[in-house]
Amino acid sequence: MPVFISYRHTDRVQAMAINARLTRANIKTYIDVLDAESQTTDDITGVITRRITECTHLLAVVSEHTARSWWVPFEIGEATISNRRICSFKTGTSELPLYLDKWPKLTSDTDISFFIEAYCDEATTKRSMAPGSVNESMRSVYQQNAEFFHNQLKARVRRGY
Template sequence: MSGIKVFISHQKQDSEKAIWVQNYLKTNHGIECYLDVIDLDFEKGEEIADYVRKELDKCSHFLVVMSSATKNSWWVPWEIGVATEKDYPLASYGDNVALPEFLMKWPYLRSSFDLKKYAEAIKETKVSSGFSLEDNISESVTASSGSSTKQFYRTLRSKLGQ
């Protein structure tokens, strides 16, 4: 689907689940995703941070794949912080993971049925909010994100019963 790209944040141990989410969104809903599966070397932290920021700037939405391993990640909370700072529509996905309180602020998905609702909410709010990634992605997302992000949350929470 043109103009929409989901940044999937995950801990390395959850790469298989993150790849499944990426494939599900692409195959079933035509939604492009960015999924970083490179082996991060903490000695190159500044370079990795710059790289991740550039990739995030190419995306319109942010999805965190959660598991019990996520709490041991340095990068996932950092990526959440960057996405929050940019006011990206954020959600988390995890089967039966007890989320930390700060992540309960955003919609959470627990199943493929919830992922379907997530994809529907993205498509619905894209039409009404006018997400555009054609020219300058970060500027267009920032310019439209205030009201469109809130609309995305309202739409998704309604679909999820949250």
């Protein structure tokens, strides 16, 4: 159940901090700067698309710099198409795009803790899917489980405990 961390390179410090936090919680992550293939390929789009399908979750670090990025929206779109769990982590003071309202919006270290707990709960109860494609017979169950993950995490973030 790896987590794909999406970010604009100007937000690398925040992305690496989240990566370290998830790694300390024994959550496998993917972040492009630690992937030799993404540093040397001529087909970065293919690599990114494949890496997203190898992950079950996408956590997008979003700031005022993200508005000038093509990659973060592309990665969110790819995660949406492949039915991944999606969350954003807001840094800075800018407002998030309205299309991100569909998924949990994290803004603090406490919210990252809530994400980690929701992720671990999903793994324990086996509501998550294996990375890769979802066959048609499992698509409906997976979508219901994804909605449950998103709704539960959104409610937890809203409550703050």
